[in-house]
Amino acid sequence: MYEKIKFEAQKNSATLVVVSKTRSVEEIMKIYDRGHRDFGENRVQELMDKKNELPQDIKWHLIGHLQTNKVKYIAPFIELIHSIDRKKLWKELHKEALKADRTIDGLLQIKIAEEDSKYGFSQEDVIRLLDQSAVSTYDKVNIRGLMGMATFTDDTSQIQREFDELAKLFNQLKSAYFSEKDDFDTLSMGMSGDYNIALERGSTMLRVGSAIFEEG
Numbered sequence: 001m002y003e004k005i006k007f008e009a010q011k012n013s014a015t016l017v018v019v020s021k022t023r024s025v026e027e028i029m030k031i032y033d034r035g036h037r038d039f040g041e042n043r044v045q046e047l048m049d050k051k052n053e054l055p056q057d058i059k060w061h062l063i064g065h066l067q068t069n070k071v072k073y074i075a076p077f078i079e080l081i082h083s084i085d086r087k088k089l090w091k092e093l094h095k096e097a098l099k100a101d102r103t104i105d106g107l108l109q110i111k112i113a114e115e116d117s118k119y120g121f122s123q124e125d126v127i128r129l130l131d132q133s134a135v136s137t138y139d140k141v142n143i144r145g146l147m148g149m150a151t152f153t154d155d156t157s158q159i160q161r162e163f164d165e166l167a168k169l170f171n172q173l174k175s176a177y178f179s180e181k182d183d184f185d186t187l188s189m190g191m192s193g194d195y196n197i198a199l200e201r202g203s204t205m206l207r208v209g210s211a212i213f214e215e216g
C-alpha cells in the first residue's frame with residue numbers, strides 16, 4: 001500500500017507523512033529504505049527513542065496532542081508540529097524556539113469532527129487569537145497552515161462536509177491573515193480511512209499509518 005498511497009499523494013501534489021506510532025524500528029526502516037523521509041509520531045517519548053535509533057536524516061512530524069512540558073525535547077529538531085491546539089502551547093513553542101535559536105513550523109489544529117474526543121481550536125477561537133496578533137507575538141512559530149481530523153464514520157458525505165469546512169476556513173484565513181505569506185500552504189487532512197476523500201477536498205498533506213503498515 002505504501003507505493004499506491006505515495007502515488008496518489010504525488011498525483012495531487014500532496015506530501016505523505018507516514019505515521020509510525022506503535023511501529024518498530026525495523027518496520028520503519030522498510031519504508032525508509034524505499035526512500036521515504038517524513039514520519040509522524042504522536043508521543044514525544046516514543047519519538048525521542050526512535051530518533052535515537054534511526055537515521056538522522058528522517059524528518060519527524062509531531063501529530064498528536066502535545067503537553068507543554070514536553071516541548072523542550074523536540075523544539076531543536078522537529079520538522080512540523082501538526083497539533084497546535086491551544087494558546088498555551090503556541091506560547092510555549094515560541095519560548096522554546098527562542099531557546100533553540102530556530103523557528104518552529106506548525107499547523108493550527110481545528111476541531112471539525114463531531115466526536116468530543118478530538119482536540120483542536122474552534123473556528124471562533126482561532127479567529128479571536130489571530131485578531132489578537134498571535135502570529136506576530138509568537139513569531140518564532142511559523143504557522144504553515146491547518147490540520148484537522150474528520151469524524152470516524154462510514155458516512156462519506158459527512159467526511160466530505162467536514163473536510164470542505166476545513167478547506168474553506170484555510171482559504172479564509174489565508175486571505176484574511178496570511179496573504180503576504182507564501183508559505184501558509186499546508187492543509188494536513190486525511191488518514192488511512194479517508195485519504196482519498198481528503199485529496200479530493202484539497203488536502204496538501206496526508207498522515208497515514210495503518211493502511212501502510214498493516215498491508216506492507
Ligand SMILES: *Cc1c(COP(=O)(O)O)cnc(C)c1O
Nearest residue numbers: 019042063191192207208209210
Ligand atoms: C494515528 C494518527 C493518524 C494515522 O492514522 P491511521 O488510521 O493509522 O492512518 C493520523 N493522524 C493522527 C493525529 C493520528 O493520531
